[in-house]
Amino acid sequence: MYRLIGIDTEGAADFRTARGRNLSVYRALDGYAQIVDRFTPALTNWSQYANYALSFRPHPRHWKGVANLNPRTFRAQSALALQRLKAQRPDFDVALQIFGMFSVAGHGFPVALYLDNTMALTLQHYPQWNPMSRRERQDWLLLEQDAYHAADLLFTMSEAVRQSVIDDYGVPAQKVVAVGAGANFTLDEVGKQEYGQQTALFVAYEFGRNGGATLLEAWRLVRQQLPEARLQIVGPRQRVVPPGTPGVEWFGPVKDRGQLRQLFQDATLFVLPSIFNPFPHVLREAMAMGLPCVSTAHAAIPEIVTDGLNGSLVPVGDPDALAQTLLSLLSQPALARRYGQAGRDTVAQAMSWAQVGAAMTPGLAALAARS
CATH class of the missing domain: 3.40.50.2000 (Glycogen Phosphorylase B;)
Structure with missing residues (x-):
């Protein structure tokens, strides 16, 4: 059984008991791998205050958006994550990074990413969702591209995101695998009976x-x-x-x-x-x-x-x-x-998380074997 460490955005939580779409991935993998740890590279209070000061916008919602999504946070969270991973390096065989908000790839240990979106898709379909300035967007896209190319393997929730990683970022197709995602509600045993409520x-x-x-x-x-x-x-x-x-x-x-x-x-x-x-x-x-x-x-x-x-x-x-x-x-x-x-x-x-875990495991196990 290979040893896996996870890096995500869920904060302090026990994936075996807490809810969260990221946490469902670990539960799905738990039968195949030893999940040795998972963590979120959260900024310290002082770093966050400085980030908010540098991200000021007159509108509070825009201000919060820019503070949480900009190249500074990408680099800062990457550095925090790498510091912890290097300290724990003897304990894991492969790292699984969930979403592309930072990067831990290219530092001497196997890394796989699991993505639900890319910035390229956001800019194509709904650019107003991205709060960054034009220069920040360009910087972010380069950071994102470097992260995808440095990763050993990329899992995506959809074929749409898989194609974006390949077409918009130039990642070789053989490195990108669409594995889907599960449903967070359990099926009712009886099933729905009434459809006349309007x-x-x-x-x-x-x-x-x-x-x-x-x-x-x-x-x-x-x-x-x-x-x-x-x-x-x-x-x-x-x-x-x-x-x-x-x-x-x-x-x-x-x-x-x-x-x-x-x-x-x-x-x-x-x-x-x-x-x-x-x-x-x-x-x-x-x-x-x-x-x-x-x-x-x-x-x-x-x-x-x-x-x-x-x-x-x-x-x-x-x-x-x-x-x-x-x-x-x-x-x-x-x-x-x-x-x-x-x-x-x-x-x-x-559409189950168990199926996602089964689809991810061959790639993760192969990376772990190279560790």
């Missing part, structure tokens, strides 16, 4: 990037034909819909997993008309709960939702197409049931 559920923290404006415009059209239909919005901290808007229920962030699970169980369908979302795990969670998914045809989403099988895909920013799709599923319980059950079957057969 309730659409949206779950995402970032309302704008995930097509919130398009959804609200489409929903007005839906309510004209289905006056009893309900749209439940979960996640965004700031309310952008006036209280009392007909047919819209605003929940904000829901921390209670039981309450969130109940909202999934009570809905007819799940809707996420994202402008750009590189790998929305929530779609797989909705499918695990037996919900048909309505989303947009971009990035990795067509790899998760198969149009006409377990959901429907519409063009980005098209409220008319979105409204027609929602109307079709909300007014036809049999169709919603067929899509929902097909989605649940898809998750059960091909």
Whole structure:
């Protein structure tokens, strides 16, 4: 059994008991490898204060974004991670770095990366998500490119990200393997039975990037034909819909997993008309709960939702197409049931973290053998 150390962004947590999408990777690998340690290269308080001072922007949200995502943090976190890895070098055979927010590759020990996105994809689809200046973006792209080339092996959650690593960064195709990702909700033993509620559920923290404006415009059209239909919005901290808007229920962030699970169980369908979302795990969670998914045809989403099988895909920013799709599923319980059950079957057969661990292990074991 090979010895693995993980570097990620989850903070101090025990992967065996705590939740988190990064932590699920370690649980998936735990049967194949000895996970000797995992850690987050977090900046010290003084370093973070200095970083915030150098990152100042008038808008608080932009200020926080720049402070957390810039070449300075990339280099600083890389140095912290490397310092700890060198101290622990006798204890591990291979390092697994989750996401490309820093780099530990190219320093004499085997390193694999696991990626859900690239900066190149962000700049192509939704550049406003990137808070950096033009010069900082160029610097970041070079750091990212160096990290990908220095790594011994790159795993990606999607084929879309795999192609970006190859096409946008020039990494040899044989070094990049798409292994997918799992669902963080467990399958219900019985499965969903009721699809006549006429309730659409949206779950995402970032309302704008995930097509919130398009959804609200489409929903007005839906309510004209289905006056009893309900749209439940979960996640965004700031309310952008006036209280009392007909047919819209605003929940904000829901921390209670039981309450969130109940909202999934009570809905007819799940809707996420994202402008750009590189790998929305929530779609797989909705499918695990037996919900048909309505989303947009971009990035990795067509790899998760198969149009006409377990959901429907519409063009980005098209409220008319979105409204027609929602109307079709909300007014036809049999169709919603067929899509929902097909989605649940898809998750059960091909979307588990156990399968991700099994797909990663041959590459990680081969790297460990070279250590």
